[in-house]
Amino acid sequence: MAAIHREPGAEKADKIVESGAAVSAVNLAEVVRKFSAGGALVADTRDILGALGLEIVPFDTEQAYMAGALEPQFDALGLSLGDRACLTLAKILHLPAVTTDRQWAKLRVGVDIVVLR
Template sequence: MLWREKGCDIVETYLPEALISSINLAEVYTKCTERGIDPDAVAAVVAKLPVTVVDFSAPQALLAGKLRPQTKALGLSLGDRACLAVAMMERATVVTADKPWANVGLNLKIVVIR
């Protein structure tokens, strides 16, 4: 959404109830750094969004680890599994641009935006 990529309009409809794991937020800031964008400036933008940052907990870490066998073939990373773990524990809808997530086979609502 920050880069106004295809599907950002769909993401925006989920913002009022959006959650993001602190792990995934770190990924956002990492991508900013890689693109030469000041992460502090992005943090100021993120702070104004109606998004709740969920501190990544030990139970979420355990669940993310347990998800590895069923997500390995899809190429899901630790950050991906962190997102899924938070969504599972919070009973939240997952919104992603990653098509393989639609085949993850978890009891989750997954919206693929493009």
């Protein structure tokens, strides 16, 4: 979202996207919801996101178990399903998890965390 809306951290996000980023289908659903809430058509959202060239990774059974197991450890931080899906995918793909949530810097889940702002 930071890259699309040119928010603080967009330049860092651009570099990450250009290097070949992957996104969980759960996180894709969150982005589509935000665009739709702002009045965007799904077709337009698909075009905008498609232009970024992100790999969209289906959320499977193994990811569901891994994401669910994260929840008890991080209840105090209020991690959403999307947050846990992101962290799980980062762990599986051996990529950093990218966020704008500074609280994530406190997480110790076996993946590097990149906080955009």
